[in-house]
Amino acid sequence: MTQGLGLKRALAERFHDELKFFKGWIHSPKAVGSIIPTSSVTARKMAAVINPASGLPVLEVGPGTGVITRAILERGVRPSDLFTVEYSPEFVRHLRGLYPDVHVIEGDAFDLRSALADYQDTVFDCVISGIPLLNFPAARRVAYLEGLLDRIPRGRPVIQLTYGPMSPIPPGRGDYQVEHFRFVVRNIPPTQLWVYRRGGH
Numbered sequence: 295m296t297q298g299l300g301l302k303r304a305l306a307e308r309f310h311d312e313l314k315f316f317k318g319w320i321h322s323p324k325a326v327g328s329i330i331p332t333s334s335v336t337a338r339k340m341a342a343v344i345n346p347a348s349g350l351p352v353l354e355v356g357p358g359t360g361v362i363t364r365a366i367l368e369r370g371v372r373p374s375d376l377f378t379v380e381y382s383p384e385f386v387r388h389l390r391g392l393y394p395d396v397h398v399i400e401g402d403a404f405d406l407r408s409a410l411a412d413y414q415d416t417v418f419d420c421v422i423s424g425i426p427l428l429n430f431p432a433a434r435r436v437a438y439l440e441g442l443l444d445r446i447p448r449g450r451p452v453i454q455l456t457y458g459p460m461s462p463i464p465p466g467r468g469d470y471q472v473e474h475f476r477f478v479v480r481n482i483p484p485t486q487l488w489v490y491r492r493g494g495h
């Protein structure tokens with residue numbers, strides 16, 4: 295009986311998240327990119343790149359309803375060590391309600407200098423990015439990546455999800471290496487995970 299109630303609550307929560315996400319997509323299809331949130335399987339695979347023992351904070355970009363945020367916290371990152379940058383005020387409100395101790399910053403991932411103005415010298419362990427990059431020209435995607443890599447130690451990863459078959463950031467256009475990390479079928483639509491880093495592990 296209690297188990298049945300727990301399942302109903304979990305399903306209601308999931309449906310609530312998907313509805314919120316879908317509404318976000320209606321208002322801003324290009325920015326949200328997909329009509330439903332990333333699966334928990336994908337979220338866990340992305341969070342797996344974090345080194346919780348580094349003692350460094352983690353940067354998440356484009357958290358949406360917070361599926362990946364949850365996986366990052368479950369990986370052992372303290373809420374006060376997690377910084378997220380989200381464009382949509384509605385998602386920001388939702389995330390602040392869910393995770394009051396996470397630094398939920400309302401801002402533009404393509405202008406991190408402003409979004410992270412109060413944390414310019416902060417070094418992050420790694421970056422988890424859910425921004426739909428394919429809507430932007432390649433030069434902008436490269437500049438986006440280089441801006442993220444500038445904020446983490448050499449050798450540490452920026453992980454990015456995408457629905458296309460190729461790396462959304464082309465190799466050979468800057469100071470970074472491209473590595474195909476995972477293809478996740480248990481996601482709607484199935485997704486590719488790519489990792490980018492600078493040499494010098």
Ligand SMILES: C[S@@+](CC[C@H](N)C(=O)[O-])C[C@H]1O[C@@H](n2cnc3c(N)ncnc32)[C@H](O)[C@@H]1O
Pocket residue numbers: 324325326327328330331332355356357358359360361362379380381382385401402403404424425426
């Ligand atoms: C494809 S959704 C991913 C959401 C969530 N991480 C997930 O995996 O379910 C993209 C998210 O990035 C946000 N976003 C898009 N462009 C952005 C930008 N320039 N700066 C910050 N957030 C942005 C959208 O509002 C949306 O929440």
